[in-house]
Amino acid sequence: MDKHQVAAILDEIGTLLELQGEDAFRCNAYHNGARAIEQLEEDLATVVREDRLGEVPHIGATLREKITTLVTTGHLPFYEELRKKTPPGLFDLLRIPGLGPKRVKLLYDRLGIDTLDKLAQACESGQVAKLKGMGEKMQQKILEGIQSLRQMGSRVRLDQALALASRLIDGLRTAPGIIRMELCGSLRRRRETIKDIDILISSDTPGPIMERFVGLPGVTQVIAHGATKSSVVVQGDGRLSMNADLRIVRDEQFPFALHYFTGSKGHNIAMRQRAQQYGLKLNEYELAGPDRRIRCRHEADLFRALDLAYIPPELRENTGEIDAAAKGTLPKLIEADDLKGVFHCHTTYSDGHNSVEEMARAAQALGLKYLGLADHSQSLTIANGLTPDRIRQQQMEIEQVNKRLKGLKILKGTECDILADGRLDYSDDVLATFDYVVASVHSHFKQSREEMTARIIKAIRNPYVTMLGHATGRLLLKREGYPVDLEAVLQAAAECGTMIEINANPQRLDLDWIHCKRAKALGVKLVINPDAHSSSEIALYHYGVDVARRGWLEKSDVFNTQSLADVTKALAARKSK
DNA sequence: GCCGTTTTCGGCCCGACTGTTTTCAGTCG
Numbered sequence: 047m048d049k050h051q052v053a054a055i056l057d058e059i060g061t062l063l064e065l066q067g068e069d070a071f072r073c074n075a076y077h078n079g080a081r082a083i084e085q086l087e088e089d090l091a092t093v094v095r096e097d098r099l100g101e102v103p104h105i106g107a108t109l110r111e112k113i114t115t116l117v118t119t120g121h122l123p124f125y126e127e128l129r130k131k132t133p134p135g136l137f138d139l140l141r142i143p144g145l146g147p148k149r150v151k152l153l154y155d156r157l158g159i160d161t162l163d164k165l166a167q168a169c170e171s172g173q174v175a176k177l178k179g180m181g182e183k184m185q186q187k188i189l190e191g192i193q194s195l196r197q198m199g200s201r202v203r204l205d206q207a208l209a210l211a212s213r214l215i216d217g218l219r220t221a222p223g224i225i226r227m228e229l230c231g232s233l234r235r236r237r238e239t240i241k242d243i244d245i246l247i248s249s250d251t252p253g254p255i256m257e258r259f260v261g262l263p264g265v266t267q268v269i270a271h272g273a274t275k276s277s278v279v280v281q282g283d284g285r286l287s288m289n290a291d292l293r294i295v296r297d298e299q300f301p302f303a304l305h306y307f308t309g310s311k312g313h314n315i316a317m318r319q320r321a322q323q324y325g326l327k328l329n330e331y332e333l334a335g336p337d338r339r340i341r342c343r344h345e346a347d348l349f350r351a352l353d354l355a356y357i358p359p360e361l362r363e364n365t366g367e368i369d370a371a372a373k374g375t376l377p378k379l380i381e382a383d384d385l386k387g388v389f390h391c392h393t394t395y396s397d398g399h400n401s402v403e404e405m406a407r408a409a410q411a412l413g414l415k416y417l418g419l420a421d422h423s424q425s426l427t428i429a430n431g432l433t434p435d436r437i438r439q440q441q442m443e444i445e446q447v448n449k450r451l452k453g454l455k456i457l458k459g460t461e462c463d464i465l466a467d468g469r470l471d472y473s474d475d476v477l478a479t480f481d482y483v484v485a486s487v488h489s490h491f492k493q494s495r496e497e498m499t500a501r502i503i504k505a506i507r508n509p510y511v512t513m514l515g516h517a518t519g520r521l522l523l524k525r526e527g528y529p530v531d532l533e534a535v536l537q538a539a540a541e542c543g544t545m546i547e548i549n550a551n552p553q554r555l556d557l558d559w560i561h562c563k564r565a566k567a568l569g570v571k572l573v574i575n576p577d578a579h580s581s582s583e584i585a586l587y588h589y590g591v592d593v594a595r596r597g598w599l600e601k602s603d604v605f606n607t608q609s610l611a612d613v614t615k616a617l618a619a620r621k622s623k
Numbered sequence: 624g625c626c627g628t629t630t631t632c633g634g635c636c637c638g639a640c641t642g643t644t645t646t647c648a649g650t651c652g
Contacts, residue, residue, distance in 0.1 A: 074625095183643085273639095
């Protein structure tokens with residue numbers, strides 16, 4: 047059982063206990079434990095085997111025992127018992143805004159409601175309004191919640207959320223009285239998937255801005271509309287629909303509110319605790335002690351007041367950033383401008399939409415100095431994978447276009463399939479014609495974890511392979527990655543100097559940021575690639591930079607921050623080995 | 624259930640909003 051499964055079970059236990067009416071702090075301990083396991087950088091099985099779980103914050107004796115049982119046996123009787131006692135439908139009820147564990151328990155205990163359908167019926171017949179603490183309005187709100195839950199998924203991809211959020215920001219920008227405005231929450235931290243949009247504004251006259259917000263185009267439902275906080279449902283393209291919150295504070299409160307609403311929750315709690323050590327109280331309005339208030343104009347002032355270096359939003363996940371900021375050992379994070387080129391782009395030779403030259407011109411317009419083209423290999427017939435003949439044709443075309451280009455060089459690559467047994471999709475003499483090789487898995491996803499791991503490691507050890515493409519094959523919110531022991535993959539990559547791609551396509555973002563940190567610790571070089579299938583998608587590398595930043599990566603950790611000359615030299619050196 | 628040079632017991636982040644309430648519980652982030 048891997049860490050994601052273990053974390054999911056711990057989290058579920060926390061919720062199950064809430065539904066039982068357990069003490070909230072005990073429930074929270076399971077949620078905290080789940081987060082700690084989810085964010086574990088090392089391989090969970092290894093940590094368990096070496097009996098080091100106790101060193102993980104938020105894992106005490108009880109959780110250590112339960113996690114060990116889960117990892118070693120795959121079962122946990124405590125969890126299974128708890129599940130038997132709780133109808134699974136109660137989890138659906140919890141997703142309705144306004145319904146938490148207390149009310150769900152009440153609905154179940156008093157009315158036997160354990161599905162959305164039963165709840166809808168009970169609301170329509172007026173039974174819910176009669177319960178203690180409920181009423182007509184609550185009943186109506188629940189009905190609306192059921193409706194929107196049935197239309198709306200829970201999380202959306204970063205790129206989709208950003209698009210929707212910028213529409214809201216644009217709509218607000220002209221409202222009167224805005225002093226400062228920022229996107230907060232997981233969007234500002236650039237998480238790969240987003241639950242809702244958080245916007246913060248400072249103003250002395252919040253009223254008209256709030257009015258503008260709840261009336262913006264696309265707003266389909268107003269969940270809350272207060273003086274300083276409003277919450278709406280907003281409709282995007284297609285069936286996409288998200289919650290959006292707006293908070294308005296006075297300008298002197300802005301840095302505190304910005305920090306607070308950026309989160310993460312874990313980071314905020316840790317920051318509060320640090321403030322307490324200074325005899326100060328930190329909330330969304332101020333940093334203050336019994337007899338003093340710390341003046342801050344910007345977020346950086348707030349960190350400085352607690353003797354911390356500025357912590358970029360992407361690092362605020364409570365994974366050691368506060369300690370590092372205190373010691374002055376925070377990384378100098380990579381920035382988008384550091385990238386000098388990319389290595390994984392497709393053309394019309396396989397399944398891309400633009401020609402070699404069109405791709406090159408687009409890369410040039412973005413200020414890149416080299417563009418690696420890596421079309422699919424012959425086995426991937428569905429994507430029009432290239433036969434050796436067509437490779438020669440493409441390479442000749444690249445040479446022609448290169449003669450015409452100034453300031454950008456196209457590099458000849460391939461995204462070569464890793465076959466089921468770990469061999470590559472081309473013979474060595476064909477592989478030798480490329481400047482570099484991206485090796486990727488596109489088939490046989492159902493292999494066992496052991497088979498998949500061995501297959502990928504075999505490819506990584508192939509001297510022709512320069513980098514591993516999308517390491518887990520995940521499609522965010524659509525498809526889980528294939529089962530693979532990433533720790534073993536990273537170690538193999540470290541041993542033979544094979545690089546690992548951060549696939550920047552927002553549908554993938556694979557390697558994910560947690561493993562970036564681990565890769566760096568092992569000395570693996572990473573490379574940020576857009577996996578572009580059209581000229582406009584080359585710019586997607588920005589999302590890969592976001593991932594890299596969340597993974598604490600610096601310019602020197604990423605191969606394609608190097609100049610064309612250095613990259614060419616490194617690739618040539620690797621080929622001649 | 625976790626945590627700890629103020630503590631091994633008694634804390635655990637904290638404020639806005641809503642709806643049902645005569646002062647507050649539940650939810651949310």
